[in-house]
Amino acid sequence: MKRRFSLAAPFLPLIVLMGAAYVWPAVTVIQGSFSGDGGRFAGWRNYSDVLRSYYFWDSLLFTLKVSLISTAVSMALAIILALALRETFPGKKLALFVSQYNLSIPRLAAAMIMVFLLSQTGFLSSLAHKAGLIESVGDFPWLVYDSKGIGLMIVFIWKFFPYIGLSVLGLLQGASLEYEQQAATLGVGKFKRFVHVILPSVIPSAAVSSILVFASSFGDYEVPAILGSARKRSVSVMMYLKYMDPDMKDQPEAFAMMVLTSLTLMAVILTYRRLTASGARKRGL
Amino acid sequence: MAMNAKIRTLILAAAAAALLLPLAPLLMWSAVTYWRWPVVLPQFDGGYWAKLLTDGRILPALRNSLILSVLVTFLSLALSFFAAKTLGVRNFRGKRPVEFLLLVPAFIPQIAVVFGMQTVFMKLGLYSNFAGLLTAHLVFYVPYATLLLSAVFENYDVSLEEQARTLGVGRLKTALFVTLPAVRPGIIVTGVFCFIGSWSVYLLNNVIGDPRFKTLPGVIFPLVSVGNNSYSTMAVAMIVYILPVLAILALTSHLYVRTR
Numbered sequence: 417m418k419r420r421f422s423l424a425a426p427f428l429p430l431i432v433l434m435g436a437a438y439v440w441p442a443v444t445v446i447q448g449s450f451s452g453d454g455g456r457f458a459g460w461r462n463y464s465d466v467l468r469s470y471y472f473w474d475s476l477l478f479t480l481k482v483s484l485i486s487t488a489v490s491m492a493l494a495i496i497l498a499l500a501l502r503e504t505f506p507g508k509k510l511a512l513f514v515s516q517y518n519l520s521i522p523r524l525a526a527a528m529i530m531v532f533l534l535s536q537t538g539f540l541s542s543l544a545h546k547a548g549l550i551e552s553v554g555d556f557p558w559l560v561y562d563s564k565g566i567g568l569m570i571v572f573i574w575k576f577f578p579y580i581g582l583s584v585l586g587l588l589q590g591a592s593l594e595y596e597q598q599a600a601t602l603g604v605g606k607f608k609r610f611v612h613v614i615l616p617s618v619i620p621s622a623a624v625s626s627i628l629v630f631a632s633s634f635g636d637y638e639v640p641a642i643l644g645s646a647r648k649r650s651v652s653v654m655m656y657l658k659y660m661d662p663d664m665k666d667q668p669e670a671f672a673m674m675v676l677t678s679l680t681l682m683a684v685i686l687t688y689r690r691l692t693a694s695g696a697r698k699r700g701l
Numbered sequence: 702m703a704m705n706a707k708i709r710t711l712i713l714a715a716a717a718a719a720l721l722l723p724l725a726p727l728l729m730w731s732a733v734t735y736w737r738w739p740v741v742l743p744q745f746d747g748g749y750w751a752k753l754l755t756d757g758r759i760l761p762a763l764r765n766s767l768i769l770s771v772l773v774t775f776l777s778l779a780l781s782f783f784a785a786k787t788l789g790v791r792n793f794r795g796k797r798p799v800e801f802l803l804l805v806p807a808f809i810p811q812i813a814v815v816f817g818m819q820t821v822f823m824k825l826g827l828y829s830n831f832a833g834l835l836t837a838h839l840v841f842y843v844p845y846a847t848l849l850l851s852a853v854f855e856n857y858d859v860s861l862e863e864q865a866r867t868l869g870v871g872r873l874k875t876a877l878f879v880t881l882p883a884v885r886p887g888i889i890v891t892g893v894f895c896f897i898g899s900w901s902v903y904l905l906n907n908v909i910g911d912p913r914f915k916t917l918p919g920v921i922f923p924l925v926s927v928g929n930n931s932y933s934t935m936a937v938a939m940i941v942y943i944l945p946v947l948a949i950l951a952l953t954s955h956l957y958v959r960t961r
Contacts (some may be wrong), residue, residue, distance in 0.1 A: 423793055426783035430843060433780070436825065437840045438806060441817030448817070499704060500712040513954050514717050520946035522901035524918055525939045528925050532726035532932065537738040539726035545739035553738060578720065585958055628807065635810025637904050638918075642925055652812040659816055674813035685808060 448671035462672040472673060475654045476680065482565040482650070483634040486572035491626050493573070494580035495618060501581070502588045515578045526575050527642040530567060534559040563645040571643070572633040583625045584618045623692040627685055634681055651677045730936035749937040758920050759938050766900060766917040767945065769831075773838040773899040774892045780839070781847035781891075786880075788847065789854025800851070803844040811841070815908045822909055834910040838902065842895040849894060853887025886956050893953055897946055917942045 452458030466472050501511060521529070533539050541556040550556050560567035596613050604612075640650035649657070655677070659670040729743060730736065731750060736743035753759060788799065818837060819828065827833030861883060865875045881888070903918035910919070921938050 426787045429780045441814050441821045445817035500709045520950045533723045542739040542741050631808040678809045678813045
C-alpha cells in the first residue's frame with residue numbers, strides 16, 4: 417500500500433493540473449458536441465451534420481495532405497542533413513549551430529519571414545524580375561496565401577527538418593557506426609549499407625520526432641491563420657472561425673469537428689506507430 | 702560510409718543557404734521605411750528601429766512575454782521533476798500508457814480543447830487573468846517536461862543518492878547537491894524547450910488570457926493578420942520576438958547534440 421502511494425505521490429501535481437485544466441475541458445468539448453438548441457441533448461445530430469458537410473471534409477483532407485507531405489519531406493531532408501553532419505570535420509560546430517538556430521524562430525515569425533520572402537511582391541519576386549524571369553507581379557507564382565498549401569508546407573518543412581535532423585544525428589553518432597564498419601569489412605556495398613544498416617537504425621528515433629512534427633503541423637493554428645488561403649482552410653482555422661461565428665448555433669457543430677479531427681489525428685498516429693514498429697521488428701530491431 | 706568531403710560541403714552549404722537566406726528580407730525590412738517591388742536593394746534609413754523605444758506596444762509586450770515564459774519554464778520543471786524521476790528511474794506496470802498519455806496534449810490540436818478550457822476556466826476564476834494564462838500554458842508544458850526529463854533520468858544512477866544518504870546527507874541536500882547536478886544538462890535542455898514552446902503560443906493568450914496583459918505574439922499576430930501595417934514595424938517586432946530565444950539557444954547549443 418505504501419509502495420503504491422510512493423509511486424503515485426510524485427504524479428499528484430500533474431494529475432490535479434491535468435484533471436482540472438485539460439480533462440475537464442476535454443469533457444466539456446465532448447459534451448458540447450452532443451448539445452442542441454438551449455443546451456438540450458441532441459444525440460448524434462451535430463456529428464451527422466458535420467460529416468455531411470463538404471467544407472469539413474475538404475478542410476480535413478487538405479490539412480492531412482499538407483501535414484503528411486511536410487512530414488515526409490522533412491524526414492528525407494533530415495536524414496540527408498544528419499548523414500552530412502555525423503563525422504568530424506573542420507567547422508562542424510558552426511554547421512551544428514546553423515542547423516539548430518531556427519528552433520528559436522517561433523512559427524508565427526517563420527510564417528511572416530516566408531511572406532517577406534515569397535509573396536508576389538516579396539524579395540524572391542524582385543530577384544526574379546531583376547534576373548529577367550518575370551515581367552510583372554502577376555507572373556510570380558502564388559507561394560503564400562495559395563490554395564494548394566505550398567506556403568504552409570514550406571514553413572513547416574523549413575521549421576521542422578533541422579529538428580528531426582538533430583534527433584536522427586544523435587542516433588547516427590551512436591551504435592550504428594560499428595555495424596556499418598562490420599558490413600563494410602564483409603564487402604557490403606554503400607547503397608545496401610544505407611538501406612539495411614543506417615536506415616533501420618535511425619527509423620525509431622526519426623519516427624518519434626516525425627509523429628510530433630506531423631501532429632504539430634496538422635493542428636497548427638498560427639501558421640495557416642497568417643499565410644493560409646481563404647479558399648482552403650486548415651482544420652484549426654476552420655474550427656476557430658466556426659466557433660467564433662456570430663451565429664451561436666454553430667458552436668455545437670464546432671465542438672463535433674474538434675472531436676472528429678482529434679480522433680482522426682489519433683488514428684493516423686496509431687496506424688503510423690503500428691507500421692514503424694512492425695517495420696522495425698521485421699528488420700530484427 | 703565515409704561521406705565524400707565535396708558532397709558533404711555541398712549538402713551543408715545548401716542547408717545553410719536554405720536556413721539563413723530567408724532572414725535577409727526580414728533584416729532589410731526592419732531598416733527601411735519604403736521598399737517597393739521590384740527594387741532588390743532598398744534605401745536603408747533605420748526603418749522602425751528609430752521608433753522602437755517610443756512604440757508603447759512592443760517593449761511592454763516583450764517584458765510580459767519574458768515574465769510569462771520564464772515562470773512557465775521554472776514551474777514546469779518544478780512540477781514535473783519528481784514525476785519524471787519516478788518515471789525514468791523506476792519500473793512499474795502502466796509505465797508505457799502513462800508515457801503515451803503525457804504526449805496527448807502535445808498531439809491533440811490546441812484549438813480542439815481551448816474553448817473547453819475557456820468555459821472551465823471561467824468557472825474556476827481563471828479566465829482573463831494572469832493566473833489563468835499561466836495555468837493554460839502549464840497544461841501543455843508540464844506533461845511535455847515530464848516526458849523529456851524522464852528520458853534524462855533513465856540514464857541516471859540512483860546509487861549516487863543512496864551513497865549520499867548512507868553518509869548522512871539529508872533529503873533536501875541530496876536533491877540539491879547530488880541529484881540536481883547529475884541531471885543538470887537534461888534539465889537545461891528541457892527548460893529551453895518549454896520556454897520556446899510557451900514563447901511561441903498565440904492561441905492560448907488570445908482565448909484565455911487577459912487582453913490587457915499583451916504578450917509579444919499577442920501584439921504581433923494582429924499586426925500581421927490585419928494588414929495595412931507597415932512591414933517595417935512588423936519586421937522590427939519580429940526580430941525583438943526572435944532575439945531572446947536565439948540568445949538562449951546560442952548559450953546552450955553545446956547541449957543538444959551528443960558528440961562522442
